[in-house]
Amino acid sequence: MTDFAATKAMFNLPDGLVYLDGNSLGALPKAATARVSEMMTKEWGERLITSWNLSGWMAQPMTLGDRIGGLIGAEPGHVAVGDTLSIKVYQALAAALDLRPDRRVILSDSGNFPTDLYMAEGLLKTLGKGHELRVVAPEDVADNLTEDVAVLMLTEVDYRTGRLHDMADLTTKAHAVGALTLWDLAHTAGALPVDVAGCNADFAVGCTYKYLNGGPGAPAFVYVAPRHADAVAPALSGWQGHTAPFAFDLDYRPASGVERMRVGTPPVIQMAALETAMDIWDMADMTDVRARSIELTDLFISEIEATCPMLTLASPRDGLHRGSQVSFRFEHGYAAMQAIIAEGVVGDFRAPDLLRFGFTPLYTDEGDVRTAVTRIARVMNDKLWDRPEYKIQKAVT
Ligand SMILES: *Cc1c(COP(=O)(O)O)cnc(C)c1O
Numbered sequence: 001m002t003d004f005a006a007t008k009a010m011f012n013l014p015d016g017l018v019y020l021d022g023n024s025l026g027a028l029p030k031a032a033t034a035r036v037s038e039m040m041t042k043e044w045g046e047r048l049i050t051s052w053n054l055s056g057w058m059a060q061p062m063t064l065g066d067r068i069g070g071l072i073g074a075e076p077g078h079v080a081v082g083d084t085l086s087i088k089v090y091q092a093l094a095a096a097l098d099l100r101p102d103r104r105v106i107l108s109d110s111g112n113f114p115t116d117l118y119m120a121e122g123l124l125k126t127l128g129k130g131h132e133l134r135v136v137a138p139e140d141v142a143d144n145l146t147e148d149v150a151v152l153m154l155t156e157v158d159y160r161t162g163r164l165h166d167m168a169d170l171t172t173k174a175h176a177v178g179a180l181t182l183w184d185l186a187h188t189a190g191a192l193p194v195d196v197a198g199c200n201a202d203f204a205v206g207c208t209y210k211y212l213n214g215g216p217g218a219p220a221f222v223y224v225a226p227r228h229a230d231a232v233a234p235a236l237s238g239w240q241g242h243t244a245p246f247a248f249d250l251d252y253r254p255a256s257g258v259e260r261m262r263v264g265t266p267p268v269i270q271m272a273a274l275e276t277a278m279d280i281w282d283m284a285d286m287t288d289v290r291a292r293s294i295e296l297t298d299l300f301i302s303e304i305e306a307t308c309p310m311l312t313l314a315s316p317r318d319g320l321h322r323g324s325q326v327s328f329r330f331e332h333g334y335a336a337m338q339a340i341i342a343e344g345v346v347g348d349f350r351a352p353d354l355l356r357f358g359f360t361p362l363y364t365d366e367g368d369v370r371t372a373v374t375r376i377a378r379v380m381n382d383k384l385w386d387r388p389e390y391k392i393q394k395a396v397t
Contacts (some may be wrong), residue, residue: 003089004361006225006240010280011213017347018372019253023187023325023358026213044093046196052269060271061240061262063129065150065221067278068203068212071146072204073195073285074223078142080258081208081274082266085186085220087236088205089153090119091261092222094235096151096180096203097123097131099228102130107179108221109275111138111158113143116184120153137164139381142173149179156194157187158324162315164192164323168199186210189221190360191324193286198222203351211324211360212359214274238263292361294319297326300357300369307377325358331386339385341371342377347395 012028013019019027043055048080052058065079072079083091086382093106106120117135124131136144138158141160152174171181189192190211196204196328204223207317208214237252238247240262246254254260259328298319303324304311311328337349347357357372379385 001285002292002321002361004288004292004365007280008361010283010366013052013363015145016344017366018368018375020345020347020357020372021369022092022213022360022363023210023356024285024348025209025216026190026211026360027363028215029213029273029276029280031279032273035040035276036269036272041212046250054292054320057266057268057271060275061219061266063260064256064271064274064278066190067281068206068208068288069223071212071281072137072189072223073197073199073300074204074227075124075197078226078229078258079221079223080261081221081271082219082240082262082264083206085184085207086115088220088261088264089116089182089184090123091263092182092203092224093151093203093225093235093259093305094127094226095152095261096233097127098233098235099231100150102179102348103148103179104129105146105149106131106133106151106153107141107144107149108133108135108153109138109141109163110135111160111163112153112155112285113159113184115185116155124360138165141165141170145170145173145177147177149174149177151182153184153185154184155186157191157325159187160354160356161186161324161327162323164316164321167194167201169336171199171201171382178394187323187325190281190289192290197225208274208277211358212274213362215270215277217267218274219267220272222258224258224261228259230396234260236263237319240264240266248321269390275377279386289361293324293359294322295357296361296364296366296369297322297324298324299322300373303370303373304376306361307373308380310380324360327354327356327357330355330380330391334397335387335390336379336385337397338390339379339387340376342390343379343384345372345375347382350396
């Protein structure tokens with residue numbers, strides 16, 4: 001059994017604050033401060049460039065990839081860390097399209113995070129081969145899996161509502177029509193168990209600064225199924241994905257396996273922070289995390305519904321169909337969230353009217369949920385949100 005009191009003690013959590021936004025930016029592992037400082041003073045400061053070898057910097061994209069791979073059911077050696085998620089979406093989609101040269105449709109859904117769709121649009125324009133990005137409603141995905149689909153590109157957990165796609169089922173259906181799958185696990189990795197190998201997923205990508213707690217700007221990850229790993233042609237053919245980067249050949253020859261999805265120099269300071277987060281993940285079992293997440297989100301939903309009749313649940317009521325987040329609709333959602341934050345509960349707002357709350361069992365417990373509900377109920381019932389200062393829109397919502 002995962003000792004959640006022990007994992008909670010490993011995070012820096014400001015006194016009195018209930019943090020329900022770990023789905024957007026995970027909390028700071030206490031050990032990260034010392035680890036990053038050591039990395040800076042000793043590895044960078046003293047060892048300087050020798051640290052690429054001596055401190056293992058160059059190996060980290062793959063060793064961290066394996067540690068993340070353990071949380072998503074990937075075969076060892078088939079996850080690489082680096083770049084941002086937007087870039088990994090681009091790379092993985094380009095690789096997948098290249099494996100289906102006779103098809104022209106990318107199927108996605110309107111619940112996808114916009115950057116995934118934007119990156120696809122940009123890629124299709126660059127390819128200039130007349131591909132079509134077909135975006136349908138989430139519930140219509142299966143019906144739109146036709147023989148012309150090259151790639152099914154979906155985010156497993158909807159970033160707004162937390163609605164969960166059935167990854168195993170849709171992957172099987174996509175394969176049945178000859179399409180490949182690209183799963184974005186941004187709101188899955190560290191939130192619920194997933195088995196990319198068991199589902200036969202072709203490609204998967206995700207970020208490490210949300211549920212994985214790697215810190216702002218922490219690198220993304222990419223998984224390529226072993227059956228494709230030596231066949232994909234990287235669209236972003238950077239030197240770190242070359243088979244011999246330090247041969248400095250004039251021609252690109254891809255590294256074997258998923259290492260060819262590396263692009264440039266890895267973000268070492270960020271990876272040092274991410275390492276400390278992965279140390280905490282070593283103490284956790286994803287099955288326990290999922291069970292606790294459903295308990296906490298169920299409790300939150302029932303208590304909010306009992307105390308705040310003006311809020312409408314936007315997330316699936318059945319925990320099995322929900323990621324680790326809960327959203328409620330409210331007409332004055334932006335102002336309400338500002339007031340809720342001022343009362344010491346941090347969630348976020350997603351246009352047009354969603355109050356979104358993320359639940360992270362590694363550092364959120366039942367007491368936090370009850371405190372949050374009391375504070376939210378006060379904001380809603382006393383209309384504390386109805387003040388001019390809460391209506392001024394900031395750049396990041
Ligand atoms: C958070 C998120 C992103 C963010 O991409 P970055 O390049 O890391 O900014 C992309 N896709 C999905 C589905 C996300 O949830």
